[in-house]
Amino acid sequence: xxxxxxxxxxxxxxxxxxxxxxxxxxxxxxxxxxxxxxxxxxxxxxxxxxxxxxxxxxxxxxxxxxxxxxxxxxxxxxxxxxxxxxxxxxxxxxxxxxxxxxxxxxxxxxxxxxxxxxxxxxxxxxxxxxxxxxxxxxxxxxxxxxxxxxxxxxxxxxxxxxxxxxxxxxxxxxxxxxxxxxxxxxxxxxxxxxxxxxxxxxxxxxxxxxxxxxxxxxxxxxxxxxxxxxxxxxxxxxxxxxxxxxxxxxxxxxxxxxxxxxxxxxxxxxxxxxxx
Numbered sequence: 001x002x003x004x005x006x007x008x009x010x011x012x013x014x015x016x017x018x019x020x021x022x023x024x025x026x027x028x029x030x031x032x033x034x035x036x037x038x039x040x041x042x043x044x045x046x047x048x049x050x051x052x053x054x055x056x057x058x059x060x061x062x063x064x065x066x067x068x069x070x071x072x073x074x075x076x077x078x079x080x081x082x083x084x085x086x087x088x089x090x091x092x093x094x095x096x097x098x099x100x101x102x103x104x105x106x107x108x109x110x111x112x113x114x115x116x117x118x119x120x121x122x123x124x125x126x127x128x129x130x131x132x133x134x135x136x137x138x139x140x141x142x143x144x145x146x147x148x149x150x151x152x153x154x155x156x157x158x159x160x161x162x163x164x165x166x167x168x169x170x171x172x173x174x175x176x177x178x179x180x181x182x183x184x185x186x187x188x189x190x191x192x193x194x195x196x197x198x199x200x201x202x203x204x205x206x207x208x209x210x211x212x213x214x215x216x217x218x219x220x221x222x223x224x225x226x227x228x229x230x231x232x233x234x235x236x237x238x239x240x241x242x243x244x245x246x247x248x249x250x251x252x253x254x255x256x257x258x259x260x261x262x263x264x265x266x267x268x269x270x271x272x273x274x275x276x
Contacts, residue, residue: 023110023259027244029235033101034158035149101234108247108256109228109239115157116178117219121164123171126211133205134212140198141174147194148176148187155183158241177241181220224260227253 063071088094122141124134141161148156159176178184187193202214228238235244249255 023108023245025246026110027103027107027246029240029244033235034240098234102232103230103235103244104232106229106231106247107239107244108230109226109237109242110245111157111177111226111238111242112223112260114180114223115221115242116181116184117221118176118178118184118216119173119218120176120214120216121171121173122212122214123164124212126209128211131211133209136201137198137212137214140194141172143194144198145174154187155179156187160236160240175237177238181218184218224264225257227256229253229256 062074066074085094089096122137124131126134145159145161148154148159155178157177157179159174162173162175164171164173176184188199226238229247230236230239230244247256
């Protein structure tokens with residue numbers, strides 16, 4: 001699929017809509033955006049072990065040991081170069097990162113039918129960011145994402161990874177959207193599956209040591225009992241995992257929450273009138 005984002009020009013897939021809210025017009029989302037890029041986020045929890053004092057101390061210590069030319073080069077790389085890039089972006093001489101992926105309008109998510117939201121997270125508890133068990137956990141998260149995205153029949157609809165700003169709580173969070181609870185249970189309890197092996201290792205080896213903590217929460221969402229709004233955002237959350245639709249009205253949360261019940265009622269009325 002072409003990597004250009006058609007929603008930059010406000011294009012939508014028309015379905016001969018008669019809906020005043022345009023909720024049956026689907027905004028196309030390129031398939032590559034649905035892939036959860038793990039990237040450097042796997043190393044982000046290590047920064048919970050580092051404070052600004054550490055960084056200042058390292059800089060001062062390096063200035064005492066390294067030649068002036070080396071200090072100058074490092075200063076350019078870590079200070080001047082990012083500053084120049086930001087100035088160029090300020091004057092629109094350089095595009096902002098991922099700016100072409102922004103949906104420059106107001107939109108909502110549409111997911112017909114029941115679905116499940118599954119949250120899973122972890123945080124380091126030990127003093128060593130290079131502890132093998134925590135590195136193994138990072139690898140398990142990566143393998144879990146690859147496994148889910150490679151199997152279109154699992155019932156997994158999509159998800160994304162986030163790093164928490166509160167170091168007291170979860171440092172890594174993976175938000176997943178599933179078609180139903182049975183599919184989620186089938187995947188998590190699949191013998192020799194990625195999740196099954198990771199949990200088994202934690203229970204048998206890492207649980208007693210307590211070098212890292214893990215948690216999860218599961219929510220069953222009944223058909224239509226949700227609402228969402230996104231403005232000038234790239235596809236994210238439920239809209240990315242399912243479908244993005246235009247939202248043309250302001251302060252329309254109540255109508256979005258009632259959308260499915262109204263559609264069902266209209267369908268019942270239509271079928272009833274058709275049999276008369």
